[in-house]
Amino acid sequence: MGVLSLIIKREFISKVRNKSFIVMTFVSPIIFVAVAALIGYLSSMKTEVKHIGIHDESGMFVNEFKNSESYKYHDVSKIDPKLLKDSVSQANYEGVLFIPKKDNLKDYEKAIEYVSEDSPSLGFIADTESKLSEKLLRKNLNNQGIDTVLLDKSQIDVTMHLTKASGEETVKGVNEIKIGVGAIFGYLIMMFIIIYGNMVMRSVIEEKTSRIIEIIISSIKPIQLMMGKIIGTTLAGILQFVIWAIVGVILLVVANLLLGLNTSSPTTEMISKAPEYNQLLSNVTIIFMEIKKLPLLSMAVYFLIYFIGGYFLYSSLYAAIGAAVDNETDTQQFMFPVIMPLMLGVYIGFFTVMNEPHGTVATIFSMIPFTSPIVMLMRIPFGVPFYEIALSIALLFATFIAIVWVAAKIYRVGILMYGKKPTWKELIKWLKY
Missing domain, CATH: 3.40.190.10 (Periplasmic binding protein-like II)
Structure with missing residues (x-):
């Protein structure tokens, strides 16, 4: 455990001290706010007649x-x-x-x-x-x-008044709100896996090509080195996200103050359209109430669980790919099978969960470990039985353990192989060593 903690510390420090990491940590929120402000400014501009x-x-x-x-x-x-x-x-x-x-x-x-x-x-x-x-x-x-x-006088426009069985009012688009909240969590997991999984892969390739790996592997086990890289990169990524959130909130507050947004009194247009304005305000209030009714706390907990399981599962594959090749160009043949389940999870979430959150397709893909971190998080706002979530998590972590074992086998052989791009057939042979 002491060796693993040293590797984690080494990977974490090497990531956070990297110039590109420091620059992107503080520049990315500025770019994001600048782009948001530019979009707002362009949308407020009058179009040419x-x-x-x-x-x-x-x-x-x-x-x-x-x-x-x-x-x-x-x-x-x-x-x-x-x-x-x-x-x-x-x-x-x-x-x-x-x-x-x-x-x-x-x-x-x-x-x-x-x-x-x-x-x-x-x-x-x-x-x-x-x-x-x-x-x-x-x-x-x-x-x-x-x-x-x-x-025209005989025509009657019908607007349905939506209520729940309990008598509470609701509005159109509640399902879209739920899928939106779930999609944010699922999309964050996907982006984190892709960004920091690639970081793990590049780290392995750099150490392999510089031959430093031969010295390191002489004193520790390959699986310890692989897990240390994954955990160290994860901690660096979490630190970066926390800094992004803090800097982003500060910049948004400053931008709001600089723009001098005044919401203290209604405008003349709002007064002239009081019924429509009141209806809009009522709908917005109901929407916020619907969001507050979502299991946000449990979703945050499940997000953390699925993030840990999904990230370690995919990062193990990224580490194995990095160990199997000599440069990033050779990774292309192995990347598609890794990225495809993530993209499939996003498409299933948007096109199936929205219409049938408890349908057969959505349920099956929320159980498959390679897509469950995205699909299940999109289903949870619609209310999923606990036994389904428990089964999904159990399958995810069981698969994670199996994938780590498989990836460690490939990693153990691949980090000492040079000069030849391996094929899928050779990777299968490495599992038998």
Whole structure:
């Protein structure tokens, strides 16, 4: 145990004293806050107004298009179409909508044309087609003697009031909130595994190529060296995350003070839209209440458990890969099988757990050790029976022990092999030594 603690201490100190580690520890939060501030600034900027020409020979549609913050419409029905197309080429108009005159309303389905130099956005296309279709529908109903005004008055929009069986109010999107909270925990585990697993692998490769490993291995067991590297790198990573969190919070507070954000009194717009504002405030309150009802404390505990199991499982594989090769280029053939389960866990979490958190697929992948650290953490906010969590954790740590044994076998042979890129067949042979 004393030898292992020395290795852990050596790995930890070598990581935290590394210049790149120090720089990224303090620069990363600054970059993150700067990017967030830049995104906020860009999103607050007013978009350039685009001028759209409407050449309406029928005269039915031109009044349906109203100016907005993004688009300004111009009636150019009296201008020659050829000149209008030239105007588009000369950038006088973003585009021109050509609407011919048709006797039969059905003929408008394929007759309307939009001319522009650049492809319009999907939102603009959908909005324009909706306006045209709505006008044609009303015109068609009037031709058939149906009063569209009476039809509008008869229309009733239904908004469901959501409550739980206990009588508590809830809002739309609660499942999205739950999957979001679970996804944050799962994504953190995935990123930690990839970032610091690679760090373990590079450390092994560096010591192997510099031949320092031959001196170290003469006095300690290979499995002690491997576990010392993994644990030492883990502690360095945890320290980095803690510093990121502290620096990030400080920077966000400072940025908030510098921006002078004032929330003490409602704006004129809020007052003019009091019912909508009150409803929004009520929904936000309910959302925060839903988040508070989530098992956040137990999720934090399970996050730590799954993080330890998942990180040690994958880091053992990273260490084995580092021992088997001579440089990072040769690791590519072995990296895909390691990364694939992590990516699969993310996709299963987002596309299956959200719709069926207790379905067969979600349940199975929350039990498979290579995907359970991500999938199970996404399922927990929806309420998972304790026996399923216990079984999942037991399988994860049992697999971790087995993988450590397998990785130690490869590590023991691989750290003394030079000059040849091993194949999968050779790796299997090493397990028999």
